[in-house]
Amino acid sequence: MIGRILAGEKQLFHDLIRPLERAVFVMLFSLLRSETDAEDAAQEAFIKIYRNLSSFRGEAKFSTWALSIARNEGLAWLRKRSARPEEPIEPVLDEGSGDFTPALLTDWREIPAEALERSELRECLRQAILKLPPIYRDVVQLRDVQELDIQEAAGVLGISPGAVKVRLHRARVMLQKELVPILKAYVSPAKGKMRFWFGRRV
Amino acid sequence: MKIDCKHVWHHISAYIDGDVDALLRAEIDRHLEHCEICSAILDSTRNIVVLVADGRIFEIPTGYSERLHERLDAAMAEG
DSSP states (O other), rough: OHHHTTTTTTTTHHEEEEEEEEHHHHHHHHHOOOOHHHHHHHHHHHHHHHTTTTGSSSSSOOOHHHHHHHHHHHHHHHHHHHHHHHOOOOOOTTTOOOOOOOOOOOOOOOOOOOGGHHHHHHHHHHHHHHOOOOOHHHHHHIIISSSOOOOHHHHHTOOHHHHHHHHHHHHHHHHHHHHHHHHGGGTTTTTTTEEETTTTTT | OOOOOHHHHHHHHHTTTTSHHHHHHHHHHHHHHHHHHHHHHHHHHHHHHHTTTTTTTOOOOOHHHHHHEEEEEEEEHOO
């Protein structure tokens, strides 16, 4: 399809990028933490992908290449924003620092996916991801939210697969520690059933 | 090889992804059989990984796709 687009069938570009629209937005939202900025950056990113299509060599998957361009666009937005004094700069966590001990518990009753009908549960999960330090948020977003494989996530981030695994492990532990106390409130310990189902008590 | 809780925690993410070798997996499984703390840590972490992957966690703004393709059409028209 890329060859046909480059040969002049420009409209095919719409079909080419449709499977990536969501992934690019979510990645940029996770990076910029603003829907408006993420949408604007996504538009700029897709225009760059279109204009640079002839430089795609097929060494990586198209999705990896396109997500890398989108991520670079997001990083450029971050740099622009950090130049504005009213924008707080996120602290950069050193790879070696941080507490990566999980929350200790003796019993876990599974929270089923149906529970995500509850908007406050979705918000808890979203906020926990957005609160992660950037280097850990990146890997969770690509690996667990977008479900890219380790190699692809490494390609998008420009780091080794081993580094992806280390960061992913730490990120998952941090999420577990943050979310276990919150999510436990969604389970009724007496019966082991969800306390809320679609807005009503059971 | 006998492993302790901290050793299990260190491999939780790889264990969830099926990225530990057979020997280590067998050791972790043996540990999990008698350690309710590590079992609960593993279950809760795996549960969170599944929930995070749900497409409803991050929603796309209404009209995002339409606005994107309109913008692309405008960019393509410019050349």
